[in-house]
Amino acid sequence: MVTSDPSKPSDADQETALKALIGKILDPVVAFSGGVDSSYLLAVASEALGPTRVRAVLGVSPSVASHQIQLAREIARGLGVTLQEVATEELERPEYRANAGNRCYFCKDTLFTTLAALAPQGTILEGTNLDDLSEHRPGRAAASEHRVRSPLVEVGLSKAAIRRLSRARSLPTADLPSSPCLASRFPAGEPVTESGLRQVEAGEALLRELGFSEMRLRHHGSLARIEVPRSRLAELAGTPLAATLATRLRALGYLYVTLDLEGFRSGSSSHLPPPVAV
Numbered sequence: 001m002v003t004s005d006p007s008k009p010s011d012a013d014q015e016t017a018l019k020a021l022i023g024k025i026l027d028p029v030v031a032f033s034g035g036v037d038s039s040y041l042l043a044v045a046s047e048a049l050g051p052t053r054v055r056a057v058l059g060v061s062p063s064v065a066s067h068q069i070q071l072a073r074e075i076a077r078g079l080g081v082t083l084q085e086v087a088t089e090e091l092e093r094p095e096y097r098a099n100a101g102n103r104c105y106f107c108k109d110t111l112f113t114t115l116a117a118l119a120p121q122g123t124i125l126e127g128t129n130l131d132d133l134s135e136h137r138p139g140r141a142a143a144s145e146h147r148v149r150s151p152l153v154e155v156g157l158s159k160a161a162i163r164r165l166s167r168a169r170s171l172p173t174a175d176l177p178s179s180p181c182l183a184s185r186f187p188a189g190e191p192v193t194e195s196g197l198r199q200v201e202a203g204e205a206l207l208r209e210l211g212f213s214e215m216r217l218r219h220h221g222s223l224a225r226i227e228v229p230r231s232r233l234a235e236l237a238g239t240p241l242a243a244t245l246a247t248r249l250r251a252l253g254y255l256y257v258t259l260d261l262e263g264f265r266s267g268s269s270s271h272l273p274p275p276v277a278v
Helices: 011-023 036-049 066-079 094-098 103-118 130-134 139-145 159-168 194-209 230-235 240-251
Strands: 028-031 055-060 083-087 123-125 216-220 223-227 256-259
Touching: 011 036, 011 159, 028 036, 028 103, 036 066, 036 159, 055 066, 055 103, 066 083, 066 194, 083 103, 094 103, 103 123, 103 139, 130 159, 194 216, 194 223, 194 240, 240 256
Parallel strands: 028 055, 028 123, 055 083, 223 256
Antiparallel strands: 216 223
16 A cells, blocks of 8 residues: 655645735736746746736747747646747747757757846746656756746646646646657757758657657658657557558658658657767
């Protein structure tokens, strides 16, 4: 029989602590993406302070998929929170385009600089959760430099707890697969380009159309590497569907289309070594 650890705060206790924490913040600005974590954060903030006292700001750029933007709009509307969309220009930064392994730092630095200009007296909140601290996330350094607060971390909320609490609130993001920005599909050392981002977005839209909600299209220049769950590899390997997918991806500009036999795994591009100069 599995019993809960009495020394560990319950989900309800952590949510109560989160509400109390946010309730003391004047002029909070939520860096909102429409993902699992920031949607839960916005929902609690709107309840703790009232929807008219919370500012939700969505950074829009070629790195953000159009379906993600639409989802963010729908969630903010459902919460009764006004969503402000601002164009971020991380692609204008050579360091971001170079994608040398610290791309996320320059992305978050650009985002937080933009948000700080919009609300110079406000406190920026973002949705990093406790589990994220164990991963390599250069964007955390940018958050620290801009004095951005991470309330979910401050009260010790894990991803699993956030999903449970989101489910209890009937948030549509509760079981949503993680969906980092499109630039995460470029392995370190592969320059990020606007045309490449468009290819990735169109390719992943095609995969969703074919019924794959959990997947990635990894961009390796002229080669597309497809990741789907291992349990679904057989649906693509050597089937008519594979031929259809390859034809449509070549129409997007890819010369080669491959299926990764290790299956879907979040962050796999960050595990690949950069190309070796010869």
